[in-house]
Amino acid sequence: MEKLAIIGSGLSGLTLATLLKSKFEITVFDKARGVGGRLAARRTGPFTFDHGAQYFTARTEAFRDFIKPLIDLGVIKKWTARHVEVDGAQIVKRSYWESEEPRYVGVPNMNSIAKQMAQNINVKTNIKIDSILRKDYWQLEDEHGGIHKDFDWVISTAPAPQTLQILPKNFVHHALIKRIEMRGCYSLMLGFSEIFPLEFEAAHVLNSDVSWIAVNSHKPQRGSLHTMVIHSSAEYAEKNMDIDRNIVINHLCQETSSIIQHDATQAIRQVLHGWRYANNAKRDIYKPFIDHDLKIAACGDWCLGGRVEGAFTSAQNLAHALETG
Numbered sequence: 001m002e003k004l005a006i007i008g009s010g011l012s013g014l015t016l017a018t019l020l021k022s023k024f025e026i027t028v029f030d031k032a033r034g035v036g037g038r039l040a041a042r043r044t045g046p047f048t049f050d051h052g053a054q055y056f057t058a059r060t061e062a063f064r065d066f067i068k069p070l071i072d073l074g075v076i077k078k079w080t081a082r083h084v085e086v087d088g089a090q091i092v093k094r095s096y097w098e099s100e101e102p103r104y105v106g107v108p109n110m111n112s113i114a115k116q117m118a119q120n121i122n123v124k125t126n127i128k129i130d131s132i133l134r135k136d137y138w139q140l141e142d143e144h145g146g147i148h149k150d151f152d153w154v155i156s157t158a159p160a161p162q163t164l165q166i167l168p169k170n171f172v173h174h175a176l177i178k179r180i181e182m183r184g185c186y187s188l189m190l191g192f193s194e195i196f197p198l199e200f201e202a203a204h205v206l207n208s209d210v211s212w213i214a215v216n217s218h219k220p221q222r223g224s225l226h227t228m229v230i231h232s233s234a235e236y237a238e239k240n241m242d243i244d245r246n247i248v249i250n251h252l253c254q255e256t257s258s259i260i261q262h263d264a265t266q267a268i269r270q271v272l273h274g275w276r277y278a279n280n281a282k283r284d285i286y287k288p289f290i291d292h293d294l295k296i297a298a299c300g301d302w303c304l305g306g307r308v309e310g311a312f313t314s315a316q317n318l319a320h321a322l323e324t325g
């Protein structure tokens with residue numbers, strides 16, 4: 001059996017591993033402590049937050065078939081939130097997700113989906129791959145100089161700019177991938193000592209440095225503590241990615257307070273995470289990036305319009321292309 005190294009244990013990497021494990025001997029590497037990538041959860045004190053992907057839709061039959069067993073297991077559930085669009089502090093649109101296209105979440109956290117998928121896969125976490133080098137086979141070099149040897153194939157599922165840092169410059173798709181832009185985002189996690197009423201559980205915010213507000217604790221099986229997740233706009237994150245984090249926390253708290261008409265600074269836990277590569281700048285669609293001569297490939301949400309379903313579909317397309325040659 002040929003040996004395949006997959007860089008990244010987000011939904012793309014784990015989908016590839018699941019679909020290809022009968023054809024290849026697979027090792028998945030991830031620089032993070034746990035699996036899931038941007039299907040992420042952060043635990044701090046008594047609070048847990050989804051600070052990456054917030055929810056997802058399932059618009060293709062293949063993705064609906066994929067999530068069905070996870071729904072049956074209780075690892076994915078619908079989130080029936082009251083959703084609003086806010087412009088300034090004004091609610092301009094209301095809907096109820098119960099009566100619309102289903103919005104799904106991982107249970108009890110977004111990364112539960114990845115944890116379930118990784119159960120029968122050889123995943124090595126805490127290993128950041130810096131580069132790959134072809135001897136007779138591929139060797140992956142990690143940030144500490146560790147060498148992981150003898151792979152026939154290497155696939156990177158890291159965000160596009162990180163994939164370019166790892167894969168060699170003679171990768172046939174290098175120039176095309178270089179054109180794919182990804183945007184940043186700040187995720188502010190707020191834990192409160194008491195519940196307070198709001199007119200919504202999910203809000204897309206327009207014309208503000210805040211782009212999204214969620215009552216995280218309203219999602220299924222999140223426990224009884226009141227938690228909120230606030231996302232900045234991409235513009236705000238990119239302009240302020242390297243400034244003092246307390247300035248960002250204060251600013252996003254102030255913006256949130258004026259939108260929800262409640263003092264967000266009263267949160268007893270305030271944690272900030274900066275995502276340099278949160279989402280695609282454009283929703284472009286690419287064919288799987290495969291170099292049959294070098295035996296390297298790349299996929300991820302950035303190949304297929306971004307989002308959770310795009311990550312799955314890009315991996316499925318790549319797996320199919322590898323199987324059929």
Ligand SMILES: Cc1cc2nc3c(=O)[nH]c(=O)nc-3n(C[C@H](O)[C@H](O)[C@H](O)COP(=O)(O)OP(=O)(O)OC[C@H]3O[C@@H](n4cnc5c(N)ncnc54)[C@H](O)[C@@H]3O)c2cc1C
Pocket residue numbers: 007008009010011012013029030031032035036037038039051052053054055056057127128129130157158159162166185187231275277278279299300301302306307308309310311
């Ligand atoms: C703040 C935020 C909000 C979002 N909201 C939504 C939403 O509401 N709905 C939705 O559908 N999508 C949302 N998304 C997008 C969604 O999270 C992604 O589309 C999806 O999770 C991407 O999966 P992936 O496997 O392609 O990439 P990732 O999940 O990013 O996986 C890539 C993995 O590669 C690893 N990696 C990177 N470099 C290296 C290296 N050198 N060595 C080893 N490992 C490496 C990373 O640690 C990561 O685990 C959001 C994303 C963010 C950040």
